[in-house]
Amino acid sequence: MSVPNNILLLDVGNTCIKYALVDSTGKKHFGVIQKADDLLAMLATVKTCYISAVGQKIKVKEIQTVLTDNNIESYHIASQAAFAGLTCAYQKINKLGVDRWLAMLACRKQYAGNFAVLDFGTAMTCDVVNATGQHLGGWIAPMF
Numbered sequence: 001m002s003v004p005n006n007i008l009l010l011d012v013g014n015t016c017i018k019y020a021l022v023d024s025t026g027k028k029h030f031g032v033i034q035k036a037d038d039l040l041a042m043l044a045t046v047k048t049c050y051i052s053a054v055g056q057k058i059k060v061k062e063i064q065t066v067l068t069d070n071n072i073e074s075y076h077i078a079s080q081a082a083f084a085g086l087t088c089a090y091q092k093i094n095k096l097g098v099d100r101w102l103a104m105l106a107c108r109k110q111y112a113g114n115f116a117v118l119d120f121g122t123a124m125t126c127d128v129v130n131a132t133g134q135h136l137g138g139w140i141a142p143m144f
């Protein structure tokens, strides 16, 4: 999946913060950081940042402070009822972890058939989507 130039994507998880960045030369950077201050080394070309986080209020606040101090606009994104041909199974949409929603959107963008997306992190998640883009549900299991 391509990432537009000057946009920083952050996934603030339970264990660490993952990032994706395309710099002004078009070079892609992916990596892992532990804290908001670690962002300082990579902000020179960034104009906008999109943040995915489930909970993690303190870390998100610290990240937003670093971004604001560096004149970077940021958006804390959320799960939605429907987007880009994908419909969420949850009745209470904000209860679905946005990391799960984004994993489904990324898979749906690449593959229009039936699929299951498994994400092995601090927890393991599985979500099932049919060929019409309907999320059928999923589950969360502890990792080791």
Ligand SMILES: Nc1ncnc2c1ncn2[C@@H]1O[C@H](COP(=O)(O)OP(=O)(O)O)[C@@H](O)[C@H]1O
Pocket (backbone or CB within 6 Å): 012, 013, 014, 015, 016, 017, 120, 121, 122, 123
């Ligand atoms: N390729 C891998 N092989 C084995 N364990 C991994 C791998 N990638 C991540 N982990 C483990 O998964 C956990 C972190 O998952 P990750 O999805 O990166 O973070 P988060 O849960 O914070 O989103 C850590 O316990 C890490 O050791």
Ligand SMILES: CC(C)(COP(=O)(O)O)[C@@H](O)C(=O)NCCC(=O)O
Pocket (backbone or CB within 6 Å): 013, 014, 015, 054, 095, 096, 097, 098, 099, 100, 120, 121, 122, 123, 124, 125, 140
């Ligand atoms: C299951 C998760 C903790 C996974 O987080 P991670 O392993 O990436 O840190 C996260 O998706 C979450 O908190 N979800 C909220 C509950 C739900 O999606 O039903």
